[in-house]
Amino acid sequence: MAVTAEEVKRLREKTGAGMMECKKALVDTGGDFAQAEKLLKEKGLAALEKRAGRATNEGKIFVRIKDNTAVLVELASETDFVARNPDFIALGGQIAERALDKGYTEINDELSTLVQDLATKIRENMSLKRIKVIKAGAGEYLTQYIHGDGNIGVVVKLGSGREDLFAGKDAQDFAFTIALHIAAFNPLALSRDKIDGAWIKEQEEIFRKQMEGDEKLGKMLETKPDQFEKILQGKVNKYLQEICLLEQGYVKDEKLTVAKALENYGKQAGTVITVQDYVYFKVGQ
Numbered sequence: 207m208a209v210t211a212e213e214v215k216r217l218r219e220k221t222g223a224g225m226m227e228c229k230k231a232l233v234d235t236g237g238d239f240a241q242a243e244k245l246l247k248e249k250g251l252a253a254l255e256k257r258a259g260r261a262t263n264e265g266k267i268f269v270r271i272k273d274n275t276a277v278l279v280e281l282a283s284e285t286d287f288v289a290r291n292p293d294f295i296a297l298g299g300q301i302a303e304r305a306l307d308k309g310y311t312e313i314n315d316e317l318s319t320l321v322q323d324l325a326t327k328i329r330e331n332m333s334l335k336r337i338k339v340i341k342a343g344a345g346e347y348l349t350q351y352i353h354g355d356g357n358i359g360v361v362v363k364l365g366s367g368r369e370d371l372f373a374g375k376d377a378q379d380f381a382f383t384i385a386l387h388i389a390a391f392n393p394l395a396l397s398r399d400k401i402d403g404a405w406i407k408e409q410e411e412i413f414r415k416q417m418e419g420d421e422k423l424g425k426m427l428e429t430k431p432d433q434f435e436k437i438l439q440g441k442v443n444k445y446l447q448e449i450c451l452l453e454q455g456y457v458k459d460e461k462l463t464v465a466k467a468l469e470n471y472g473k474q475a476g477t478v479i480t481v482q483d484y485v486y487f488k489v490g491q
Contacts, residue, residue, distance in 0.1 A: 209237055263490045264289045265335070267359030268298035269350040270306050274342045276350065276361040277306045278487050280335040281321070288330050290355070297324050298356075301334065311339045338485050346482055347372035351385035360389045362484040367477040380471050386457060387464065388484050393451035396481060401450075406442070413441045451481060 209232040218228045220243060228242070235241035265282035266289055281298040283289045301317050304310070310317065313334050325332040342348045342363050351360045362385040364372070371377045395401045417423040417438060427434045447453040452465040459467070464481075472479040 209233060213237070213239065265332075265489045266295065266298055266356035267352065267487045267489060268302040268356070269352060269359050269361060270299070270302040271348050271350060271361070272306050274346075274348070275306060276340045276342075276348045276363075276485075277302050278338045278340075278359055278361055278485055279305065280487055280489060282333045282335050282489065284330050284332075288328060288332070291328065293324055293328070294332075295356075297321070301337075305337055305339070310337065313337055336487070338487070340483060340485055342482075345369045347378075347381055349378065349381040349385050351382060351389050353389045357489045358389050359487045360385045360484065362388060363482040365480045365482045366472075366475075368475065371475055371477060371479075377475065383458060384464070384468075384481065385484075387454070388451065388486055390457055391451075391454050392486055392488070393454060394449040395451070396484070397450050397452045398446055401446075406446070409445060410438065410442050413438055413445075417441075451484070 209229060213232055214228045216239070231242040231245045232239070235245060263282070264284065264286045265280060268279045268281065270277050279298060279302045281294070281301065283294060288294055297320060301320060304317065304320075313336070317334055317337075321332050321334050338361075340348065340361055340363060345367065346363055346365045348361060348363050350362075352358070353360075362381065364381050364384065366372065366377075372381065398406075417434065418427060423434065423437070426437075452463065452468075454464050456462040456464050456467040462470070468479050468481065
């Protein structure tokens with residue numbers, strides 16, 4: 207049977223399928239638009255099923271902040287090409303906004319269905335990898351930083367003794383710089399006291415084995431054990447400085463630690479400023 211170009215165009219806009227696919231579906235279903243749409247969706251699901259085992263290592267991080275709540279989402283795809291697709295980007299934002307509006311703190315069937323619907327349309331495997339929610343209380347402020355094309359996303363929560371402090375642009379800019387710093391240096395912990403002691407002990411043993419395997423340092427263990435232990439503790443200390451946010455060299459002035467930068471800005475603002483929490487997402491990690 208004959209189908210009109212307008213019908214084909216409308217079906218293409220609804221399903222994302224190719225023009226010839228839409229025309230054939232309309233012909234095969236006798237011009238029944240709903241049945242043609244269903245047929246194309248079934249074909250999309252079949253194509254998607256064939257790709258189900260393929261890795262989804264590309265994608266983007268999406269962040270939405272409203273009032274005292276921030277939501278981070280990682281939406282993944284097979285290819286970077288799809289990750290740049292306007293529909294994919296719109297979906298990531300929609301998921302973050304829906305999670306924010308409905309108070310979702312984890313992946314659920316509703317959000318997964320949104321992903322599957324677009325995956326069926328585009329015919330590429332996609333997955334909603336993770337969702338993280340972070341809330342702020344009185345005197346706390348949430349801000350975000352998205353790096354590059356969205357491969358890294360950070361939310362940081364700062365606290366202040368002045369509830370009005372972060373109403374000002376200067377304080378907001380300072381908070382943004384802390385978020386940028388986290389994106390650049392990916393600290394594994396806020397501070398040493400947030401790290402499990404057993405994990406620190408494990409790292410110490412790794413350094414010890416490395417030093418024992420070094421000819422010069424190995425001899426030192428026998429002749430100058432105290433010096434050996436001093437060097438070992440120095441290595442552990444340096445490593446902790448590298449991975450703890452508050453001890454890292456500040457992104458705008460590496461002569462300052464982040465802790466010192468917070469202290470200095472707090473003095474300037476007439477209050478104490480602290481990093482209460484942060485979340486770092488990177489695509490594929």
